Amino acid sequence: MRIPAAARAALLGAVALVAASLLAPPAGAASTDSAGPAAQAERPADPVAHDPTMVKEGDWYYVVITGDAGTHTYLPVKRSKDLVHWTELGPVFDALPAWIPQTLGTTPADAWAPELVRAGGEWRLYYAASQFGTNNSVIALATTPTLDPDSPDHRWTDRGLVLRSHPGVDDYNAIDPDVLQVDAQTQLLSFGSFWSGIHARYLDPATGKPAGDGDFPLASRAGGPVEGPSIVRHGGYYYLFVAFDFCCRGVDSDYRVVVGRATSPTGPYVDRAGVPMLQGGGTEVLRGYNEFVGTGGADVWPAGGTDWFVNHYYDATDAGTPRLNVRQLRWSDGWPSLDDPVNPSREVGHGAAYVSIVARSAGGVAEDVGCGYEGADIALAAATGSPCQQWQVERKGSGARILNRSSNKVAEVAGCDNTDGGDVAQWGWLANDCQRWRPATSTDGWSTIASVLPGARVIDDAGCAAGAATGDLRISTARGDACQQFRFQPVGRVLLADVAGTAALGIPDCTSASPASGSPRLQARSTDACQEWSFSSAGGATYTVTNVATGLQLSTSRCTSSFPDRGKLRVVASDASHPECRRWTLAPADDGSWTLTDAGTSVAQHLSLRLP
Helix, strand or coil, X not given: CCCCCCCCCCCXXXXXXXXXXXXXXXXXXXXXXXXXXXXXXXXXXXXXXXXXXXXXXXXXXXEECCCECCCCEEEEEEEEXXXXXXXXXXXEECCCCCHHHHHHCCCCCXXXXXXXXXXXXXXXXXXXXXXXXXXXXXXXXXEECCCCCCCCCCCCEEEEEEEEECCCCCCCCCCCCEEXXXXXXXXXEEECXXXXXXXXXXXXXXXXXXXXXXXXXXXXXXXXXXEEEEEEEECCEEEEEEEECCCCCHHHCCCEEEEEEECCCCCCCECCCCCEHHHCCCEEEEECECCEEEEEEEEEEXXXXXXXXXXXXXXXCCCXXXXXXXXXXXEECCEEEECCCCCCCCXXXXXXXXXXXXXXXXXXXXXXXXXXXXXXXXXXXXXXXXXXXXXXXXXXXXXXXXXXXXXXXEXXXXXXXXXXXXXXXXXXXXXXXXXXXXXXXXXXXXXXXXXXXXXXXXXXXXXXXXXXXXXXXXXXXXXXXXXXXXXEEECCCEEEECCCCCCEEECCCCCXXXXXXXXXXXXXXXXXXXXXXXXXXXXXXXXXXXXCCCCCEEEECCCCCCCCCXXXXXXXXXXXXXXXXXXXXXXXXXXXXXEEEECCCCCEEXXXXXXX
């Protein structure tokens, strides 16, 4: 898809790792007794990019990207030898071929979603041009003998129309092309965005143009938000990667990448759970995290035993400027996974941890009912561990956004009905106050979740106060009773990081045979389990917090005394004395941070919860 505005390429310095405790500044806060990790080298800024395609010629990697509508730049090209430092080479075209505006009846400000393939002794560049918001679109082709601008053979030649879609006639959108070399004589063009989803047509390898009119639907989704296909073969399967949800909204973009596989290049593709991609299926392989917001526009490039995966993201540290990620694609048990980018994040972990939101009234957990999408109700249900019951709590403007893991939609006051009894449901992120919340500590470690709308009504187990709880979640005026109180239990393994996300709490030199006590410290991120923790319910709103590598539990020193170092973090065996020193409450703030409070000392740790 397209870039919304002129992109800025200002370099940003990386955030140095800071020597600091997890704790908030107020007096009485305990110390992690850590000198902190050393500052890391400055991170090079990723190049501006949207919908990248990448190949290699000679010693150089080449990337072509969607153009910049703000400057009428058509298909910029960049190259690099190390995948980190990139040189701008200029655009493929100074102006679009004349037949494109003649065909569309309008002059697009840019060209979209290029795809580079080597065929017929030349480089073939497929790209799209469109009237934004419609399926008045074309896929076009340009060729060059070489990508090297220093070669006398370097020249781009327009090869004309590949595919056209017409408003009111076609149920597909002819954009976002991808080409798969099925075998020496067979190529498959996949394409599509919204409308009826992703389609495919065979190409004539001699010309790069369609071979007949046969059309193969590959993926579709209720509401239409699926686009940007990329197909790769591995083992006995073909894998279809597509983008779900919405690009081009800067830091409010919620693009993510999902995958399915098939034994035939034309499908049927199914996800890991067996759900057909023509019925909305797709196993998630990448979503935005840290500064990498709205990851999508992906392209997979197999290269001599190494599969590369390139995508764009919207830079949260630079007002949503779209930039390039390059990752290695790996395979296990017949399914893909992604490494961190070659130029990794400035922060530890992979975004906010997921939590279950557990009601005090009945013990049920907040669930996206039916695992639905826009308009789906949110209600209490028995805990099953489903992604439909898992949520991220992150700061967004003047409050917290509560995002469902399955649907990628957010909890909101439905229809902005800010009255007692107003429903709590979900919708795509619109960045309005009906979708923002202010969690606050209540009693005994429990929390309330208030809307930021006037009146600060809180989420309520409907009917609970009258003794007739329905499990439906609605908003009502705060009463301070158990029907309006919840706890947040982290799901699976998490990192306990400082609020800025520059370091993670770990046990130095930890092993499974580690001593039964010790002091955890803030450290630069490693990939072992010594920095990973799990939360288990310990009754009421309390938890035990266990180090995954050692089985030791987080505790505090001198918990039952009044010594000066009382409250300092340590780890002890799970059967150590004074179990109250190993009990913790956890409360979110509307800025995305968390307060972890020891039940024995009431000393609080101010931190962020992150995915490993």
